[in-house]
Amino acid sequence: MMDILFFKIALCAYLISTLGYIASLLIGRVLIARASTWILLGAFIVHTVYFLFRGIETGHSPFINLYESLSFFAWAISGIYLAFQVKTKTRVLGAFVSPVAFLLMMAASASGGLGGDVSMPAILQGRWVTIHVILSVAGEALFALACLAGVMYLIQDGFIKSKKVSGFSRLLPSLRDLDRINHICLLWGFPLLTLGVIAGSIWARTVWGSHWHWDPKQVWTLIAWTFYAVLLHQRLAIGWKGRKIAFFSIVAFLILLFAFVGVYMFFTTSHRFV
């Protein structure tokens, strides 16, 4: 049961880092934010260890069911943020990422996979399904970050346009850095999600006999995917930048989020493997 211990430690570390970021925003002290980043790194490492243990203990790849994929989502988004932190000075992004990671972890533990039945239906075993989940979730994590950066962009843009730059605006990164995060996230997220969907369809063919069968989750993901395809085209070919891209990145992610979560609530889907 080592894996559960690590999961809980990681969960606590995400919480502490979230509280630290909130405190640093309220008090306006960089030191606390810096500590929170290190705690987030700690959470990320513990979480990585958790996946290793989980993989060894259950004998299958630890990213497959809802519980696992939510936790993998939290892991991926934290990891991507930490990579950005190294490259750009956008520490405050952590204040947005950290709570998301924490909430995902909470959702993961609430979804009941913790310590429960670890046996896997036969159709969920195999290489393609693992590749499908890893690539899709990594792509979605990048899009989530693009969305968070978009939210921050709109806030910062609002401050600068309305000439209110001495307050909270001071804590946010520059517009150009936020736009660059958006750019990189779209650029990497899109091929990852695309490959994830392709891997999924190859796997679907092996278990259901056809690549695609208009499942609601597939349909909504396809809508979001198309949206991102257009967005990336506008960005790269037409030269959309800044506000417009930020806004549509948020809209696109809401659609994707619906495919990921909402579909569970409103439709019956064969994509439910909890």
Added chain:
Amino acid sequence: MNIILIGINHKTAPVEIRERLSIDCENPDRSLIEIAGIPQIKESMFLSTCNRVEVLAGVADVDSAVENLKAVIFSLGNLSSEEMEKCLYVYHSDDAVRHLFRVASSIDSMVMGEPQILGQVKDAYRQCVEHNASGVILNKLLHHAFKVAKRVRTETGIANNAVSVSFAAVELAKKILGNLKGKTILLVGAGEMSELAAKHLMGSGISRIIVANRTYGQAVKLADDFHGIPAGFDNLEDKLQEADIVISSTGAPGYIIEKAMIASALRGRKNRLMFLIDIAVPRDIDPEAGAIDNVYLYNIDNLQEIVDENMSSRMKEAEKAEVIIDEEVLEFSGWLKTLKTVPTIVSLRDKVDEIIEGELGRSASWMNNLGEEEKENVKILISSVTNKILHDPITGLKEESQNDGAAPYIAAIKRLFRLDDD
């Protein structure tokens, strides 16, 4: 020993008096030597900047030291005593310490939070050390002041936020464009403020500057100063397309840069962000241009408002700084008070050590029968017993010194242990 601080600053003395003092104090060596020559002064530091001239000193007899110090300062500045008395301030003990801490933390500066003053205080201290004018008290006091300045800087926002229009422009540019390296700036027209802003921006990494003027000759001349590219107004639209930052300050009566020009420039540069600064009155850039996505337009009033807001937030931060300074003054005066007990403690220890030495000497003959290790153990035993015995009285003495109540105890210890006076 008492600490005094005597001086004038921008708040108490008009510039005519400050400049006379600082001109004559241009040779700080001479001033230091003259001040150190005053017999009542044991330690002294001389600080002279364009906004203040101050002497910090550890003195034996306060009143006569102050009189003599004033006389030296008057003669240095070649000023009559009536003129000087009006602007001179004298602080004693805790107040002197507090003043020094406030100066070092830049609370007392003309532009509150400006960073130069700490360096100036450090220079003054270095000179003082070089002249052997510092002693136990000033050494401790100045290092404490540096610590306080650092605390104030890191724990309050006193030095945050630009308090001049040109620096506010630089901060905004960074907020919009991120790292300024490799960015291009377009200077339209000329003027003191726009040139200053351009200089600050170039100091932040911008290397490419285009200087546009109505008359090309003027543009060439200005471009020379900035190592920039000259341009006339006829191809302003092309140049706009290249510019990440535009600073405009012409004397033109109407708008030089229309909204449509900006819109087309933005298309030409694939929507890369533009920061427009309109310093001119009447304005050069159509204010409507600020409504375009990815274009950020600030005029001189907008920048001034930011500066005012920043200034008032510094004022608020200064209140936090005062609290920190109060704490630190208390800590320092605590140290200063224990200092009075130090000679007594030292001679008490000396006496005890002497006794130990003597008794060990007398027991040398039988101690020779012991092995090296046993001898060492006996010595350790003796010193730990005496340390234990001395610990409580020494701590008690230090505690009493915090309430200024040490004097009778010092007398008693001296009497009971037969300690010689110095």
